[in-house]
Amino acid sequence: MDLETIRKFTFQRILSEDPKNKFLAILGEIQDQPAVIIAEKTAFDNPTVSELFQPNLTPDVTLTERNDVYHSYTATIAQDIAKPGIKATLIWPATQTHIRKYSKQARRMIRETPELYQQITLPYITSQLGPRIQWVYNILNHTAETDRIVYEDTDPNTGFILLPDLKWDRVTLSSFYLMALVNRRDLHSLHDLNTTHLPLLKNIRSSALREIPLQWPTVSPDQLRLYIHYQPSYYHFHVHVTHLEYEGGDGMAVGRAWLLDDVIAQLEEMAEGRGFEGRTITYVLGEESGLWKEGFSNVKG
Amino acid sequence: MDLETIRKFTFQRILSEDPKNKFLAILGEIQDQPAVIIAEKTAFDNPTVSELFQPNLTPDVTLTERNDVYHSYTATIAQDIAKPGIKATLIWPATQTHIRKYSKQARRMIRETPELYQQITLPYITSQLGPRIQWVYNILNHTAETDRIVYEDTDPNTGFILLPDLKWDRVTLSSFYLMALVNRRDLHSLHDLNTTHLPLLKNIRSSALREIPLQWPTVSPDQLRLYIHYQPSYYHFHVHVTHLEYEGGDGMAVGRAWLLDDVIAQLEEMAEGRGFEGRTITYVLGEESGLWKEGFSNVKG
Numbered sequence: 128m129d130l131e132t133i134r135k136f137t138f139q140r141i142l143s144e145d146p147k148n149k150f151l152a153i154l155g156e157i158q159d160q161p162a163v164i165i166a167e168k169t170a171f172d173n174p175t176v177s178e179l180f181q182p183n184l185t186p187d188v189t190l191t192e193r194n195d196v197y198h199s200y201t202a203t204i205a206q207d208i209a210k211p212g213i214k215a216t217l218i219w220p221a222t223q224t225h226i227r228k229y230s231k232q233a234r235r236m237i238r239e240t241p242e243l244y245q246q247i248t249l250p251y252i253t254s255q256l257g258p259r260i261q262w263v264y265n266i267l268n269h270t271a272e273t274d275r276i277v278y279e280d281t282d283p284n285t286g287f288i289l290l291p292d293l294k295w296d297r298v299t300l301s302s303f304y305l306m307a308l309v310n311r312r313d314l315h316s317l318h319d320l321n322t323t324h325l326p327l328l329k330n331i332r333s334s335a336l337r338e339i340p341l342q343w344p345t346v347s348p349d350q351l352r353l354y355i356h357y358q359p360s361y362y363h364f365h366v367h368v369t370h371l372e373y374e375g376g377d378g379m380a381v382g383r384a385w386l387l388d389d390v391i392a393q394l395e396e397m398a399e400g401r402g403f404e405g406r407t408i409t410y411v412l413g414e415e416s417g418l419w420k421e422g423f424s425n426v427k428g
Numbered sequence: 429m430d431l432e433t434i435r436k437f438t439f440q441r442i443l444s445e446d447p448k449n450k451f452l453a454i455l456g457e458i459q460d461q462p463a464v465i466i467a468e469k470t471a472f473d474n475p476t477v478s479e480l481f482q483p484n485l486t487p488d489v490t491l492t493e494r495n496d497v498y499h500s501y502t503a504t505i506a507q508d509i510a511k512p513g514i515k516a517t518l519i520w521p522a523t524q525t526h527i528r529k530y531s532k533q534a535r536r537m538i539r540e541t542p543e544l545y546q547q548i549t550l551p552y553i554t555s556q557l558g559p560r561i562q563w564v565y566n567i568l569n570h571t572a573e574t575d576r577i578v579y580e581d582t583d584p585n586t587g588f589i590l591l592p593d594l595k596w597d598r599v600t601l602s603s604f605y606l607m608a609l610v611n612r613r614d615l616h617s618l619h620d621l622n623t624t625h626l627p628l629l630k631n632i633r634s635s636a637l638r639e640i641p642l643q644w645p646t647v648s649p650d651q652l653r654l655y656i657h658y659q660p661s662y663y664h665f666h667v668h669v670t671h672l673e674y675e676g677g678d679g680m681a682v683g684r685a686w687l688l689d690d691v692i693a694q695l696e697e698m699a700e701g702r703g704f705e706g707r708t709i710t711y712v713l714g715e716e717s718g719l720w721k722e723g724f725s726n727v728k729g
Contacts, residue, residue, distance in 0.1 A: 149471050218499075381680060389682070389710060
């Protein structure tokens with residue numbers, strides 16, 4: 128495909144945009160086939176920022192407002208193809224799945240009572256087991272990603288495998304991201320946790336806080352955030368382990384993320400054998416998710 | 429001050445940067461006085477995005493990678509002073525407080541036991557009462573911001589005042605942000621909550637979910653996120669109410685934010701009269717905060 132192809136993109140509509148991240152996803156067509164362009168502005172180029180507001184880096188400058196010591200400006204910033212202003216991905220031909228993935232998704236707050244869990248969530252979770260989490264079993268069986276294992280505790284009840292999340296490059300601390308996958312296969316999510324699982328949860332906490340600083344000596348235990356998602360994106364119980372520098376956005380927000388320490392503290396308050404099964408759990412759900420479309424969207428509010 | 433002043437800025441060091449938001453804060457000097465520049469790239473300009481990758485908007489384009497339907501590009505994007513590439517604020521002369529405010533702050537995970545609360549947190553909270561929260565009492569007394577009140581329940585035990593947070597422009601739904609300030613003055617934070625406060629917490633929840641859609645008919649109850657900060661930024665008990673579209677970043681992350689629904693659910697599990705006082709509470713603390721500097725930094729880990 129030559130460079131001229133992207134010039135043939137004809138615009139149809141904005142799928143989503145994020146002014147804070149300077150992000151944009153647009154839908155259009157190239158040669159009668161759907162095309163999605165995902166674009167974002169580039170970050171400031173570290174070696175040149177020392178010249179910010181020097182004429183060669185910032186040729187035009189305007190003072191737009193002044194109040195006391197605060198002066199606001201707008202300016203143009205030098206760019207060329209080696210120091211570009213934007214980076215973009217073209218998906219072409221794009222499928223409906225691509226288009227949905229980059230479409231702005233409205234969200235809803237769900238108050239999932241134990242009854243709604245049985246009626247709606249459990250059948251959905253059941254549909255997500257089997258082949259969809261085979262990749263987890265491949266890791267636990269040592270048939271895939273064996274060389275990526277950071278730590279393994281083989282105890283069938285309290286053991287787990289700790290390995291880097293695919294989102295992490297294994298170098299940059301500000302995006303430090305590991306995942307603890309439990310050995311046992313009977314726990315699908317937060318909802319299944321009760322006081323009998325305290326030894327498992329405490330083992331994950333203490334082992335991760337001990338092992339990670341051994342392997343990454345610049346990381347101290349009080350720089351790690353351990354949390355659980357509900358709903359998770361796959362239904363084999365796992366714990367996220369990130370550096371406090373990591374900005375997780377929605378994945379770290381209340382209404383999706385539960386601090387492991389707080390889950391442990393809550394279970395410790397409960398009577399023997401009790402757990403989250405009996406609780407109403409409140410969380411945010413995207414309207415594009417299967418659980419919303421096939422489940423909660425049909426519930427009368 | 430003429431435009432030439434900012435050209436005299438001499439660079440010293442980067443205070444902080446955020447590649448995701450394309451944000452940068454740098455320290456330097458102008459005429460021997462400290463100066464801080466806060467710069468960010470501009471968002472995509474909505475009316476012109478339909479021309480993205482047309483030669484007039486994107487003069488130079490390079491294909492950097494291709495894998496199946498995914499094509500990666502970099503490009504330059506047209507700008508002039510009316511459609512600038514960056515916006516910036518200069519603070520000059522800048523004080524140490526300005527410099528600290530924009531400096532990258534390391535963070536620590538605190539496991540605050542009931543004993544550490546008594547020893548360290550409580551004396552700190554006590555130092556933050558009185559004149560520092562007079563502004564809250566001015567609202568509760570109707571001596572300030574009276575015209576901004578969205579809803580008021582005058583009950584001395586379960587009542588509260590709901591009003592827009594100063595961060596919100598009162599128009600844009602994606603930054604919808606209200607605050608519920610309780611009438612009673614004996615509750616400083618999450619730590620003080622116990623089962624006797626359930627009527628107060630439930631009243632805030634049900635009243636906010638009822639009143640907000642009455643005043644903003646495009647907002648439905650299942651689009652609102654109600655949460656509490658621990659540690660809060662001021663020690664008069666209050667609840668944050670935001671739209672699910674609002675991206676709160678750190679202020680919404682586990683380790684800082686507690687979903688009101690989950691706090692209620694936890695208290696409902698507890699025996700009569702029990703509460704968070706007896707619990708270890710885990711949270712993230714910035715190393716520039718008073719509670720870290722004057723308190724937890726002195727604790728042996």
